[in-house]
Amino acid sequence: MEILTPIYLPGNGISRSLNCPIIQSPLAGVSDQVFRSFVRRWSPNALLFTEMVNAKSLELGHGEQKVTELSEENGPIGVQLFDHRPDSMVEAALKAESAGAFLIDINMGCPVKKIAKKGGGSALLKEPELAQKIVKKVSQAVSIPVTVKIRLGWCEATSDPISFSLGLQDAGAQLITVHGRTRRQGFSGKSDWLAISKIKRSMDIPVIANGDIKNSQDAIKCLQMTKADGVMIGRASMGAPWLLGQIYEEIKYQKPFKTPDAKMKINLCIEHLKLLLLKKGDHGLLIARKHMNWTCRDFEGASVLRQKLVRANSQYEAIKIMEEELLKFN
Ligand SMILES: Cc1cc2nc3c(=O)[nH]c(=O)nc-3n(C[C@H](O)[C@H](O)[C@H](O)COP(=O)(O)O)c2cc1C
Structure with a gap:
């Protein structure tokens, strides 16, 4: 165009x-x-x-x-x-x-x-x-x-x-x-x-x-x-x-582009968190929280997942929560 x-x-x-x-x-x-x-x-x-x-x-x-x-x-x-x-x-x-x-x-x-x-x-x-x-x-x-x-x-x-x-x-x-x-x-x-x-x-x-x-x-x-x-x-x-x-x-x-689905979004969040941890150390979790909160939207269970992620006290807990969520798609 x-x-x-x-x-x-x-x-x-x-x-x-x-x-x-x-x-x-x-x-x-x-x-x-x-x-x-x-x-x-x-x-x-x-x-x-x-x-x-x-x-x-x-x-x-x-x-x-x-x-x-x-x-x-x-x-x-x-x-x-x-x-x-x-x-x-x-x-x-x-x-x-x-x-x-x-x-x-x-x-x-x-x-x-x-x-x-x-x-x-x-x-x-x-x-x-x-x-x-x-x-x-x-x-x-x-x-x-x-x-x-x-x-x-x-x-x-x-x-x-x-x-x-x-x-x-x-x-x-x-x-x-x-x-x-x-x-x-x-x-x-x-x-x-x-x-x-x-x-x-x-x-x-x-x-x-x-x-x-x-x-x-x-x-x-x-x-x-x-x-x-x-x-x-x-x-x-x-x-x-x-x-x-x-x-x-x-x-x-001029044709629709498929927005990432729930599984892709969660995988993206895990990757984002891991990269931020590598770059910023423990502070990476704080930064990743807002990105995860924005990305985990518009799929079934997204709101519950966001609530769990906000409460996660460590990077390990956040990753575990998201990996468990991914099991639903297997
Ligand atoms: C969180 C946030 C941070 C922003 N930081 C900058 C910035 O560093 N420099 C800048 O020129 N504009 C900044 N803006 C303004 C945006 O670049 C943009 O001009 C504004 O949000 C309007 O565009 P939008 O409706 O697409 O968001 C920021 C906006 C937001 C919401």
């Missing part, structure tokens, strides 16, 4: 092609390397993102794991940075580039108070000049493409996303992703795809539409309405790492 055209980003010396325009959202606390490895199982060519990385910390040599583990990535990986200080963003972007980032994304949408209060994330929506300065400095410093993820504005009254986006384009951004809500909206209301379509119409660089896409029907509707170059999927992929691949295949081949 024509709506799945690859996206070309010229870079500043190093160009990149996004062969799959169905993109995985950066999701703090979720899109770690283990989660991404599952997404790639169904969607090997998709652009995935790290969880957002604090540029100042990275500049100072803290929290480097999110970039050092890029070497384990088997496909295109964008490193998403946040901060309001252009020089810290440049230093962090250079570190991410040399660690193997496919591109650098700048976060201008995060609504979290702790971040916005210091001037990063969505606070930059109120500071177009500073936002442009950051994009300009970072895109001049690195050779790979620089992209930006924005919301429609800080609040409806002051929102002028078209001028804001044009400013980013002039400053050197090579793609923007738009979550169709303002910062004030948080996650309430609906993502305004019409507003995204107006931004798309005004821009020369590719625009990715984001917000409230849960399946291939939503993705097609959003692509048709916005004429965006691609879509980004966030919350709906939590617990469903197959979703990106499912959406891509359903659009490309």
Whole structure:
């Protein structure tokens, strides 16, 4: 289908092609390397993102794991940075580039108070000049493409996303992703795809539409309405790492893709837990709990299984519970 055209980003010396325009959202606390490895199982060519990385910390040599583990990535990986200080963003972007980032994304949408209060994330929506300065400095410093993820504005009254986006384009951004809500909206209301379509119409660089896409029907509707170059999927992929691949295949081949059944989902949870334990030690169980809770849905007995898993006190108990559940299918 024509709506799945690859996206070309010229870079500043190093160009990149996004062969799959169905993109995985950066999701703090979720899109770690283990989660991404599952997404790639169904969607090997998709652009995935790290969880957002604090540029100042990275500049100072803290929290480097999110970039050092890029070497384990088997496909295109964008490193998403946040901060309001252009020089810290440049230093962090250079570190991410040399660690193997496919591109650098700048976060201008995060609504979290702790971040916005210091001037990063969505606070930059109120500071177009500073936002442009950051994009300009970072895109001049690195050779790979620089992209930006924005919301429609800080609040409806002051929102002028078209001028804001044009400013980013002039400053050197090579793609923007738009979550169709303002910062004030948080996650309430609906993502305004019409507003995204107006931004798309005004821009020369590719625009990715984001917000409230849960399946291939939503993705097609959003692509048709916005004429965006691609879509980004966030919350709906939590617990469903197959979703990106499912959406891509359903659009490309126009036939339903079979959602994993109960047995596959439970096996996936066991594998996810084991990989997290290997990577994070005992803390892996805490992280795996939320993934297991999201994945164990939509099959008979799922709710009881979730309740048992929440109460599991150790990794051994959690694995035993899931292995016993699997016996039902033999
Ligand atoms: C748990 C969670 C973590 C998120 N972390 C990030 C992040 O690190 N960077 C970012 O730009 N957006 C982040 N977002 C926003 C999503 O990337 C996305 O823009 C938003 O959820 C709307 O898309 P959706 O409706 O497909 O979920 C996060 C959202 C959630 C729910």
